[in-house]
Amino acid sequence: MGVKGLQYFMDCCCPGACVTVNLREMARQHADKSQQGFTTTANTTNPTIVVDGMACLRHWYSCKDWICGGQWREYMDVLKRWVEAFTSAGIRLVFFFDGVVEEKKRQAWVKRRRRVNRDVSKMFRHVKAYGEQPGRELFCLPSGLASFTRFALSSLGQEVFCSVQEADYEIASYARQHGSMGILGQDSDFIIYDSAPYLSVAKLRIDSLTTVLYDRQRLCQTIGLAVTQLPLLACLLGNDVVSEERMQHVRNNAMETYRTNDPASHSGAPQGQMVLAVSHLVCSLWSREEQQTGLIPQSLDLSAPQKELVKKGVRSYLLPGQEGLQQGDISVPPCGFEKHVSPEILKACREKHVAAEGYMVYSVVCEGVIECSNTLEDEEDAELQPQALVYKPCRQRIYGLLLLQGHDGSSDDLPAIKEWFVYPGNPLKEPEIVPAVPNSLPGDQPSLDSLWFGSGSEVSALRLTCFLSIFDCQEFSELHGAIEDSLLAALCLVTHIVLQGQTLSQEDVDAYLSQAVCLRLKSPKELQQIKLPFLSSRAVQLGSLYIRGLSHLLGANCASGCPLPNAALMPWHSFDGRLFHSKYLLAHSGTEKSVLLDSDSSCLSLFLHLREKLTETCRKQGRVLQSRPRVTEHKTTPGPRYRGRHTGRPPGGENWRERGETTGDHRHGGGGWRERGEARGDPREYENSERLWDRGGGMRGGHFHPHPHSYSNWHDGGPQNWSRPPRQSRGRSYGNTGRYQLAPRWSQPPAPGT
Structure with a gap:
């Protein structure tokens, strides 16, 4: 989800931090530095870009048809050409996909799923009214695209990983540890992590291999902060850990002070003003002594629970080897089903999951939780059961x-799985x-x-x-x-x-x-x-x-x-x-x-x-x-673009x-x-x-x-x-x-x- 308003600020209010780069030339420069020993790793022969697979799905699936279930062979050809464009330039790709939904982000996941459900309902009304696929404003990725894309990329000889915690964190950690030339994605959190340069997939031109690099150093020069202060800025603006609502009073006070001290700021866009206002607040509070004694300034006006929440948010951006990292905060939670499986099975589940070679077994055995995102299902269709119910018996088996x-077959102490499945009526x-x-x-x-x-x-x-x-x-x-x-x-x-x-x-x-x-x-x-x-x-x-x-x-x-x-x-x-x-x-x-x-x-x-x-x-x-x-x-x-509610309901009682x-x-x-x-x-x-x-x-x-x-x-x-x-x-x-x-x-x- 990223940091609220930061991507907009860099695109619209901080053009100096948005640098158009040629990835071929960038790879050559990175390779030259590697040969001179300037990077922290020597175990890769080609410059590496770490790819946020989830952020790329909408860009990869460019097939004309999406509503009928997916044009999968055409999609495979798209992936193959995309990969070949990088490998022909001597660039190695490493892909990461979300493997779990962390409980601290469950509500954000639910909120997103409900929003997509509304679009799915509009899509079905359009189809029933006009007998055609709606426009891109109601575009939905084919069901299962993320899961099957992992296997597709592996079949193309690519290195693919599935996360066991927050995927953004694992991407940034890998890129920093291996001295990668960049992270390709579309998430402003990659500006906050002190890791490899953040490259935009939304602005990628695959034919010329050019895109926009978001330069965190130039951003810091513009807003007057050090790179180490960016995690606090992210938490006060609002991110996946610290909700926007929890820090609303801090931002209101920062904006009031900012407008009082700089009346000329009223001419700027509100989103840009907010980032600058909070940046000025962080800069004014955080002295050098305070920076050395804690994760957040002691003078920040927050209650004790709020301070703990912000500390948790700041800590989530600290990568292995960085100051203040506490290993206990990033460890994998213990499994609830150890008594049902052997240690060898637990190890195999995790290894297959991380290597994107398994499916479902890690979530069941090691997490005890399984989820399924939105499916193209008509909530007004009283006849067809949702997929979650159709396949429930086989999941139970x-x-x-x-x-x-x-x-022994008794009903006592039967293990049960927590299911978060999106379907009409849930x-x-x-x-x-x-x-x-x-x-x-x-x-x-x-x-x-x-x-x-x-x-x-x-x-x-x-x-x-x-x-x-x-x-x-x-x-x-x-x-x-x-x-x-x-x-x-x-x-x-x-x-x-x-x-x-x-x-x-x-x-x-x-x-x-x-x-x-x-x-x-x-x-x-x-x-x-x-x-x-x-x-x-x-x-x-x-x-x-x-x-x-x-x-x-x-x-x-x-x-x-x-x-x-x-x-x-x-x-x-x-x-x-x-x-x-x-x-x-x-x-x-x-x-x-x-x-x-x-x-x-x-x-x-x-x-x-x-x-x-x-x-x-x-x-x-x-x-x-x-x-x-x-x-x-x-x-x-042909019907026009969707423009209202289709009120008819299907027969069937x-x-x-x-x-x-x-x-x-x-x-x-x-x-x-x-x-x-x-x-x-x-x-x-x-x-x-x-x-x-x-x-x-x-x-x-x-x-x-x-x-x-x-x-x-x-x-x-x-x-x-x-x-x-x-x-x-x-x-x-x-x-x-x-x-x-x-x-x-x-x-x-x-x-x-x-």
Whole structure:
């Protein structure tokens, strides 16, 4: 979040401290100084920039489509070009991402999440009103972007770290310790830390590798402070530790004094006046003697609790090796689950987390807290459950796998995790306490040490069984090795969504599976050229639901000892938002299966096989899929930018929040969706009242029949030639070669339209 008003002050009131730099030239100069021994480190061969990954996400995700769930392959290409621009200039990059939300910043996190929720609501109203993606004023990053970007950068050979405390602190510490040439980010806290120069990612021009360097020395010369006094200035202005409200009276007094002593200051901007006023206050209070005796001037007019808070804030800016640092203030808090896991597991959790190789397990085992940011979910949709509830049963089983080793099965002393999940209806006033649940496995819960560190075929089989059991998909073990790992993962995920989401239809499943199968044959350019005649708000939500599910797959895989390569669980191998949206519209318009599968016989055969496995597994658990074609109205004229509240509410009667929520396995107790009979009623009650009346299309016999020249012709960006020979299905291998390999299984298709 940074220091209140400081970034504005430097940009608008202190231009001398904003220096345009060429990073290539800066790297050459830094390398020359390193060779002369002027830096504190000699263990790196290339000049290093430490990158604040979270601050870069909005700049990296430049893909046109963001609302449909993400254009992940295009995004991978963007990251690759971005990294290559620096490496070609001889610059080494080290990336840091937020790994935890510290409790002292929880309220700031909650406040931010509520603000984003309001934008998400406006976004859905716009889509339902106009059938199109809103403008950048309502832009939201695709779900899971931060988590998957860590793995994406690692796959590109980059060094990536995940923080175990405040990420800004770890970034500044690393940069100072290793003599880095700069910190690339967009947070004014990097001006306060006495570390490497702060470089702006917002002003970065990747083609020329130029940006703006914020010079803290020139800032100090302008405001009359020493670098060591900047932490106090930050706390009095307001930052993540000391809220703006707590120091309001100090700033008011400083402003009054400043205006009295310098009447000419009234001509400046209020934000600039405030920074100068507080700077003058700090300078007047802090004599050299006081600077040597404490973190803050003794004469500062604060109560005892306020002084302790400011001291805590000042101390948060002191890096290792700097005066006044107290190691106890930055140590990692003790874990609450030591009795449930071995020391080796605790160590492995932390190491994998720091190296950005794990997911979820550190937060569960070492912190006992897990959070999930905003997802594109329609708060006015009374039918689809939020992702937090859809995936709650599998999270509970992940917790059980991690924490219930050797547990006798009694309900006494069951470990529970604090969950901060953002979803419609959750006020985020306190965490939800979610207990661990044992997995449905033969025999006792397996030892986590054997799962993680064991070897042999029996252990490998047990890992896969544990992974599949988390999603109620043990029957799919026979598919392991017969189909690509990414398709096996997608099949598990869609099956779980169907089992938990009782209102999903056969058409929804067809959309999910067909896009996963067809994606393997699509290049990023082909995916970008897909034309969508309109957007469906329901498809938007289903796309985000899938992506959130991939993160749960990743967590389950890490907890199970990685029976599948993590690479197979990345979205660029099984999902593209634009492709999924197109398949959704096709599936719900009654398109023949051969057309849905791009007239590719091998794709069609594989699709039908996966669908048969899913249907069979769901049927065994009492879930029978029904056909419920539905599409939203196609607006023929593009709508303006969002300009008001969309007051219409979707049909479907009572809201899911009013009906209660599922809190565990959907097959047991609690008045779940199936036990209320919702999945067995008249399928027409689930149909949207709005129908597509596209040019040449209409309803005949209760089903939508598109004109032969309507939507399907635009699926791949123009009229399709169905007479072309079918393409060979190519499966992606996750071995060392990284090459595509032929996957000839399921090569004999049944009759088209099956």
